[in-house]
Amino acid sequence: MSGRLSAVLDVTDQFIAARARGPWPIEEVVKACADGTAFPDCRAEWDPNSGEQWVRILKTSTLLGLVWVPGPLVIETKGHREVAAEVTRVTSTYCEILVVPHMNTPILSFAANRMEKVWPDGDWPTGAVDPSAMSAYDLWYATS
Numbered sequence: 001m002s003g004r005l006s007a008v009l010d011v012t013d014q015f016i017a018a019r020a021r022g023p024w025p026i027e028e029v030v031k032a033c034a035d036g037t038a039f040p041d042c043r044a045e046w047d048p049n050s051g052e053q054w055v056r057i058l059k060t061s062t063l064l065g066l067v068w069v070p071g072p073l074v075i076e077t078k079g080h081r082e083v084a085a086e087v088t089r090v091t092s093t094y095c096e097i098l099v100v101p102h103m104n105t106p107i108l109s110f111a112a113n114r115m116e117k118v119w120p121d122g123d124w125p126t127g128a129v130d131p132s133a134m135s136a137y138d139l140w141y142a143t144s
Contacts, residue, residue, distance in 0.1 A: 007036030009134050011112040014096040016111045025091045026069050029055055032090040039064075039086055041086075043085045053143050056082055063103050066140055070118075077102055103136040110134075119143060 006101040028143030030046055034037035037058055043065065046055040066075040072095040076083040084097045098109055103109040108117075129142040 008109040009100075010109050010111065011098055012109075012114050012118075014073060014097075014098060015068075015071075015110070016114065018068060018073035018096045019118050021071050022091050022125070024072045024093050026055060026067065028091050029057075029067055029087055032086075033057065038090045054055060054140050056140075063137075066103075066136055070124065072096060073098070075103075075139075087108075098136075100136050106133045106135045106138070107136050108139060110139075 014046075026046075027048075029038070030044045033042055033044035042057055042059045044055050044057055046052055046069070048069075050130055053069050055066040055069065055113045057061055057067065059116050064077065064080040067083075068074070071086075072091070072093045074084040074095045078099055078101055081099070084095055087093075088095055098108070112131050117129070129138045132141075134142070
């Protein structure tokens with residue numbers, strides 16, 4: 001088991017809380033990034049017309065944060081703790097915040113029996129992503 005983390009963070013309740021709060025001004029995050037009023041030297045990637053559930057905040061090719069579209073929730077790395085603060089400032093909305101060591105560290109888990117409360121219209125890619133131990137990248141992939 002060397003190299004593996006022994007504990008994972010169950011993020012089910014944070015997602016349920018964010019989903020329950022409903023629509024929020026996610027477009028303001030993309031706008032602020034584009035016009036430079038937030039996230040200096042970064043860009044936001046999101047295609048609202050494709051049904052994408054995540055806005056990605058990137059600096060060059062490095063993913064600094066994931067901002068969930070259906071409800072106010074931000075995943076940021078320990079090294080970039082400013083992402084959630086900027087999202088909160090720009091949207092004037094309190095966000096659920098998940099902090100991960102790296103976007104590819106399998107530290108997150110989600111209660112499979114509660115997925116329909118968060119993704120009522122979506123299908124989890126069974127076999128592709130294990131909800132009991134996944135990274136932020138895995139979560140982004142599973143719900144994009």
